[in-house]
Amino acid sequence: PKEVRVYEFAEAINKPLEDVIEALRELGEERDKNDFLGEEYIETLAEEFDVPVEIYDPLAEFDYVKKYDEQCPEEEFDTERPPIVTIMGHVDHGKTSLLDRIRNSRIAAKEAGGITQHIGAYMVEKDGKKITFIDTPGHEAFTEMRARGAQVTDIAIIVVAANDGVMPQTREAIAHAQAAGVPFIVAVNKIDLPEANPDLVKSQLAEMGIMPVEWGGEYEFVNVSAKTGEGIDDLLETILLQAEMMELKANPKCPAKAVVIESRVEKGKGPVATVIVKNGTLKKQDSFVCGKTFGRVRLIIDDLGKQKKEVLPGEPAEITGFDEAPFAGDTLVAVESDRIAKETAEKWKEYLERREKSKTTKATLEDLQKMI
Ligand code: GDP
Ligand code: MG
Numbered sequence: 001p002k003e004v005r006v007y008e009f010a011e012a013i014n015k016p017l018e019d020v021i022e023a024l025r026e027l028g029e030e031r032d033k034n035d036f037l038g039e040e041y042i043e044t045l046a047e048e049f050d051v052p053v054e055i056y057d058p059l060a061e062f063d064y065v066k067k068y069d070e071q072c073p074e075e076e077f078d079t080e081r082p083p084i085v086t087i088m089g090h091v092d093h094g095k096t097s098l099l100d101r102i103r104n105s106r107i108a109a110k111e112a113g114g115i116t117q118h119i120g121a122y123m124v125e126k127d128g129k130k131i132t133f134i135d136t137p138g139h140e141a142f143t144e145m146r147a148r149g150a151q152v153t154d155i156a157i158i159v160v161a162a163n164d165g166v167m168p169q170t171r172e173a174i175a176h177a178q179a180a181g182v183p184f185i186v187a188v189n190k191i192d193l194p195e196a197n198p199d200l201v202k203s204q205l206a207e208m209g210i211m212p213v214e215w216g217g218e219y220e221f222v223n224v225s226a227k228t229g230e231g232i233d234d235l236l237e238t239i240l241l242q243a244e245m246m247e248l249k250a251n252p253k254c255p256a257k258a259v260v261i262e263s264r265v266e267k268g269k270g271p272v273a274t275v276i277v278k279n280g281t282l283k284k285q286d287s288f289v290c291g292k293t294f295g296r297v298r299l300i301i302d303d304l305g306k307q308k309k310e311v312l313p314g315e316p317a318e319i320t321g322f323d324e325a326p327f328a329g330d331t332l333v334a335v336e337s338d339r340i341a342k343e344t345a346e347k348w349k350e351y352l353e354r355r356e357k358s359k360t361t362k363a364t365l366e367d368l369q370k371m372i
Contacts, residue, residue, distance in 0.1 A: 007033040009042065013051045023048050062351035064289055064344050065257070068333045072254040072279060081250040082123065082130035082314035083243035084152055084276055087187075088139045088173035089159030094189040097226035098159060099135060105232060115305050120262035120274035121316035122303035126236040131243075132276060132316055134261060139169075139176045141261070141328065146180055148329025150259045152276055155242050156184040157235070162196035162223070166204040174210070183246070185220045185238055186210070192225040250313030254280035255334040260290065260326045261316070269299075271325035274318050275311075275332055282311040282319070282334060287341040291330035292349045294341035295322040 004012075010020040010033075017033055023045055024031045031037070037045075046053035061067075087095045103116060106124050116122070123132050134141065134153065145152055156177040160170055177184045186205060188198045202212050202221060211217020220238045224231035256277055263273035271293075275282070286297045298321035300308045311317040323345075326332070335341050 004037050004042070005033070006031050006035050006037055009037050009045065013046070013049055013053075015049055015051075019049075020045065062347040064333055064335075064348060065331045068255075068257055072251060072257070074249075076254075077249035077251045077279070079250055079252055079313070081248050081312070082132050083154045083239060083246070083248055084132045084134065084314060085155050085157060085239060086134045086142055086153040087157045087159060088142065088176065089157075089187075090161070090164070090167035090169040090173075093159045093161040093164065093167070093170070094226045095138065095159050098157075098187065098189060098224070099133060101226045101229060101232055102133060102236070103135075105229075117301065117303055117305040117318070119301070119303050119316065119318040121276055123315060124236065126233070126240060129240050129243075130314065131236060131239055132314055134276075136261070139173050142176055142180070145259070145261070145329040148327065150329045150331055151180060151182075152259045152261065152278070153180070153182050154246065154248055155239060156182050157187050157239075158184050159187045159189050160201045160205075161190045162188050162198045162201055163190050163193045165197070165200050166208075171208070174208070183242060185222065185235070185242060186212075187231075187235055188221055188223045189226055191223040191230060192228045198223050248314070250279045252281045252312055256280040256282035256286060256288070256311070256332070257334075258282055258311070258332040260328055260330045260332060262328055263322075263325045265325050269320050271295075271322035272318055272320050273322060273326055274316060276316045277311045277313050279313055280334065281313070282317070282332075284309050286334040287336065287338045288332050288334045289341045289344040289348065290322065290326045290332040292345055292352070293322055293324040293326050293330075294338075294345040296338060296341070297321045 006020060007017050010017040021031060042053060087099055089095050102124055103122055120136060121132055121134050123130050142153060158173050160166060188201050190196055191198060206215060210219050212219055212221045222231055222235045222238050224235055257279045258275035258277045260273050260275050263271060266272045282297065284297050284300055288295060297319050300311060301318045302308050303316060308317065335344060
């Protein structure tokens, strides 16, 4: 929160300093003219002196994501989009195996001649519906993205090995999903093993308040084997059911908003990033801002290595055309022109720097005048 000094406030509202100090005293606050006045007092005092005060963040106009959300509000999302799924769980419980097994279940895609490209996310189709999986298992990516303000996951899969039960990272993964408000499905894996004990997993989680549906609770548990493929269809169906309940929607007619999930610099191609489109349609030749960087979409490659002209909501793709490599968690927004893209990126950079600074310094008089 911004802070201003008592005398600065008096000057800004054009009242005698003594009156302001007196008003503060009446509020039980003994303040000197050089003391700082918190946001809460600014509001109270403004009421006291009957001056209209609007406290605003002078940096907010630089927030291109916020601006986008105002221009393309969720109320106008009218088209179903695929759910975006992240797999988390304890080490060795089978996250990578499960992702591989699901990826390899894409028979139709293989028939179409595609060759799997590891771009950091992939899409599968089940009963004519698409599901996007983020291909980096574990909660590091999940938390890093969240730290950068991007929430890309709609549904989490918590994998628990049926021969091992709930382990420390199982609890961690659940805590992360819960903190993010992301619903999750429990995949009880390694069900093929003779020592598998799925009921033990259920009772362990039930004890933590994660009550299975079969026991009258709200959590879906699915027994699977990444090794044999047992239960995978069931898992995909459960994801689709969950997604249906969530009514995940987007507006494909909007300009694109996407989240970077991976990025790297490739020889000959320059910066390459995998993005998942959250709203709108991302098209070739779109000018875009993406955190501190910007660019124009040159190539779009999907998870089967095919070139595409556009990416729809919920879909992942690898794109090139960045001025500099973005960071995972950066939000890409398509804008009208290269010039606007560049300017917006510069403003965003300034925004981040000023925000960083404002954590350590008090507001200046200039800020105050903007505030009042
Ligand atoms: P991660 O650390 O969670 O990514 O786990 P991995 O996918 O690397 O799997 C750890 C080990 O468990 C590997 O040796 C896998 O072959 C094995 N594994 C994974 N899923 C299954 C399963 O469903 N059944 C059996 N029997 N082994 C599995
Ligand atoms: Mg792994």
